[in-house]
Amino acid sequence: MKPGDILLVTGLTGQSKTIVYAQKPCYWRAKSSHVAAIYAENAIVHSIGGKGVHLAEMTEELKSCQSDWRVMRLRGLTEAQEEELQKSALYFQRQKYNRAFMMGGNEVSSFCSEFAAKTHKRAGIRILNGRKLSKVIPADFDKEFDAQNDWIAVTSEYAADLATWGQILPLIHVNLAFQQMIFARRNLHSQIRKQIFDHFETNGSPEMKKTVAEVKESFRTGRALNFWDENDAI
CATH class of the missing domain: 1.10.287 (Helix Hairpins)
Incomplete structure (x- = not known):
């Protein structure tokens, strides 16, 4: 587990399925409806409707998602950068959920993938070719995950961690x-x-x-x- 890792999930609701299909024109292999930032052991920071940006347990989030969740890690991060990503994720706590999805960004609200991109920008780390924050969608992270260029898959590490977390939940x-x-x-x-x-x-x-x-x-x-x-x- 490393702060700054990105969790990609697909929800079980009809709304989640709609989000996935709506992204297909942007990336035909889009499969994620939600993006979260790893904060600590079994802890994520993410933004959802009704709660905005907040701390949550990864195991609880996975209960409402399909089983093919994935985790990705940016290559070459230093410990100092990981620490900055952790601080950046916490920085945006209490922001409202940005319902103007893809319409425009602001300083007081964030939707899920916008929040994940914001944490990297605040930490001084360039991702997604510097794409405008309010235009970042979950499919952008899907594409990076599949390409395995700047990012690597670390899902197996977290799958192993789940059993350990269960013992100390x-x-x-x-x-x-x-x-x-x-x-x-x-x-x-x-x-x-x-x-x-x-x-x-x-x-x-x-x-x-x-x-x-x-x-x-x-x-x-x-x-x-x-x-x-x-x-x-x-």
């Missing part, structure tokens, strides 16, 4: 829930800090304004992890 549940709680708490605190900073920047003394500026600067330079909707350091 309760522990994984707890760990993922704990991380989600930490991220939610941080986001809440960020919103509160923003309100406090805004107040003192408007009504505070020169000394207080200076202090606020110094705290913001420490956030900007010292944070190892950032999120798109946290603006307490702006």
Whole structure:
């Protein structure tokens, strides 16, 4: 398992089948209806309607998908790049699902394949020949998977991991829930800090304004992890 790997799945619903067939004109061997980014053991980050971008368990996602799921890995990634991809996936948490599929991108929402492409761009990694993010569809990743040029298939690694994850699934549940709680708490605190900073920047003394500026600067330079909707350091 490596952060930044891409999970390709085909859902069991009629809507998923429609998504697959709608992509056939773009790539005749299209088979995936959904794309997710691997985050950690049995953990993915993906974007779906109703929930937007969020952390989820891979085993739970696979229950609602066909059995021929696949995982692909970009060739030649360094450990530093894998870490950046992991951070990038988390950065987009809480974004809404972009329902303007293929119509246009924005900074506040993402559909599944658009999100996967965004994580790579934010990490400074060029994929899919630099295709416009809002135009990236699951079939683009299908095509890359089949070509085996820039990407390699690592499905077998994950198939082997599933048995191991099954033995420690309760522990994984707890760990993922704990991380989600930490991220939610941080986001809440960020919103509160923003309100406090805004107040003192408007009504505070020169000394207080200076202090606020110094705290913001420490956030900007010292944070190892950032999120798109946290603006307490702006």
